[in-house]
Amino acid sequence: MTRAKSGKSGKSGKSSRKSSISEKPSITADSSTAAKPSITSKSSSDKPWPYAAGYDNTPEVLEPAPLTVKGTIPPWLEGALYRSGPGYEIQKGGRVSYRSRYTSNDLRERYKKAEAITGVTFCQRDPCKTAFQKFFTTFKMAAFGGPKMGGTDTNVAVIPTINFPGLMDDPDYKKKKGKAGPRNLVMTTDGNALQELDPITLEPLRLFSYGAIDDSLNASNLAPAHPCVDPDTNEYFTVLLTFGPTALYKVVRIRQSIKGPEYEPDLDVLAEITSPRPTYMHSFCMTKRYVVVCHWQCDFAASGVSVLWYGNAWESFKSHDPNVKASFYVVDRHQGRHVATFEADPYYAFHTINSFDDDGDIVLDIAAYKDHTVIGDYYIENLRNETGGKPPQQAMLRRYRLRNIAEQAALSYGKKGQPQPVPAQIDFQLDESVNFELPSINPSRYLRNYRYAYGVNRSGMNKTLIYDRIIKVDLDKIKSGAKHSSSATFWMEDQCTPSEPVFVPTPNSTEEDDGVLLSIVLDGRRRTGFMLILDAKTMKEIARAEMPEGTVAPHNFHGVYVPNSVAA
Known part of the structure; x- marks a missing residue:
């Protein structure tokens, strides 16, 4: 097993508390060196279409910028919201600050020098073609290997993971950082590539x-951006795909050594699954007993x-085939x-919501699409087009x-080959009016009935x-048979676009919805943004922290909240 060392690169930023992760298209991330795409679709009042502001470029904000707070932030809510985009720190006394940092500067400089997108991307080479160029991987070395990757030579900014067990502690850095805050911050993407950032300054390490x-995983091409982490055991799971005439999926578990974080982590390949179909997977499912690919x-x-x-990956996908079943391994x-x-009828998904063991069955909740053509729906020229x-x-x-898992396991025990499929x-399924994406739940209910x-x-x-x-x-x-529309509660504000809501439970709470939701919202009317704080019980606004007018909060997907009291 190869030692995973932590090495710094570049100058260290200020040591003030955590902030955000900027994930803009590398070629256009710096507003001082690249022109913003023009907005040609305007309303009858000749003002820019408010919803288009989220696709504009945003500059770095390396020093914490104080925001204007309206309402009352709960006194227990102190911590940082790491985002794949602008993020916020909530400080004692209800103060809120904002900061962001580019984490792929080498890649951005290479694109600027070539005046083109080079390497392998998730979607079109034009970085303004599709929204997913903002939020997914460049695939590049992550998919097919090549020269050693530098500290900021690719865009790995989709999912932040705190205290990733696959890293050995750097004693010198630990002494410098002290005991407060997370041990490390690692960003994952949809390739076999991860990026370590300083959890305080966000400096790319x-x-x-x-x-x-582990050397055995060098040949793997892709892995879901979303890992599964068991909060009780701190075990980290992922699924690595190796391309080939027969696709190979390796289900992997990574654990901190029982000797401590200064020692090499333990990595186990739990299963190897073969298939004729190499598939793009952004997430997968897990329960307390099983991993479900x-x-x-x-x-x-x-x-x-x-x-x-x-x-690019998008153009390399096969067309949807209604005769090809979906599988759950x-x-x-x-x-x-x-x-x-x-097996089940074909579908596509970006995100799983939650899963749990249920009296011998496995229950899986998924935000499911009819097919993967949804990826092509997110071309920027389409999303910017007010009229058409x-x-x-x-x-x-x-x-x-998935019914009777123990019975299925007994039937497959000792037999050669993979288990024979049975119907899921x-x-x-909720009605179309209750469409649902970018899921979040109370973290205490993860891997449990909820x-x-x-x-x-x-x-x-x-x-x-x-x-x-x-x-x-x-x-x-829903389970009791109520109308789907009556089972949903909403927050909405005119000309505003919310991001994924992050659930933060009230300390020592006993009720599942006792907490707040944090969401970064694009305010199209003011061409700016704010961090919204909702009461998770009532879905009513408690407070908001507003960015200065004209400072855009771009559309972004994922984030994680880390309270100030988090253990290292």
Whole structure:
């Protein structure tokens, strides 16, 4: 096993408390060196379309900038919201500050020098073609290897993970940082590439692959941006895909050494699953007993080599095939064995919501699309088009049930080959009016039965082509047969576009929805943004922290809240 060292690069920033992660397209990230795309679609009043502001470029803000707070922030809410985009720090006394930093400067400089996008990207080479160029990977070395990656030589800024167990502690850095705050901050993306950032200054420290933790993973091409981390055991799980005539999926568990964080982490390959379909997976599912690889349909052509032909992932996907079933591969976390396979009608998803063991079954909640053409719906020229733009396909909250896992495991025990597939069951799917994406739940209910799910929703009542509401769904009402519309509660404000709501529970709370939701909102009227704080019970606003007028909060996807009291 290769030692995963932590090495710094560049100058250290100020040591003030945590802030944000900027994830803009590298070629256009610096507003001082690249012109903003023009906005040609205007309203009858000849003002820029308010919803288009979220696609503009934003400059770095390296020093904490104080924001204007309206309302009353709960006194217990002190910490930092790390985002794949602008983020915020909530300080004692209800003060809020904002900071952001570029984390792919070497890549940006290379693009500027070449005056073109080089390497392999997630979507079109033109960085303004699609919204996913902002939020996903460049694929580049992460997918196909090559020269050693530098500290900021690729864009790895999708999912932040605190206290990643695959890194050994650097004693010198630990002494410098002290005991407060997280041990480390690691960003993941959809390739076999991770980036370590300083959790205080957000200084990019280094890029590395899963192969830096274990040599056997060097050949893997992709991994879901969303890992699964068991909060009780601190075990980290991912699924690595290796391209080839037969696709190989490795289900991997990473744990901190029992000797302590100064020693090499433990890495185990729990199962190897083969398939003729190499598929783009952004997330997967896990329960307290099982890992479930959700093999939906978004398949790479030519065994994955098509990514090199086209120079991007989006164009290399095969067309949707209604005759190809989706699969769920169930891997026992304790036995380290592929114990069951289930099949369902074809679908596509970016995000799983939650999953749990239920009296011998596995329950999986997923934000499901009919097919992966939704990726193509997010071309920027479409989303910016006030008069002729097409609303993207919307995801539906769908509950799958995988029945009698122990029975399926017994049937497959000792047999050669992979378990024979059996049908999965759909317990329910919410109506289209209750469309649901960018999910969040109370973290205490992760991997457990739960009642409330939070996300974003498109109402259809505004001209925006993306989300304009934050949604709360009461799953118990759905299970009891209530109308889907009566099971949902919303927050909405005119010409505002919310991001993923992050649930922060009230300390020592006993009720599942006792807490607040944090969301970064684009305010199209003022062409600025604010951090919104909602009461998670009532979905009513408690407070907001406003950015200066003219400072845009761009559309962004994911984040994690870290309270000031977090243990290292």
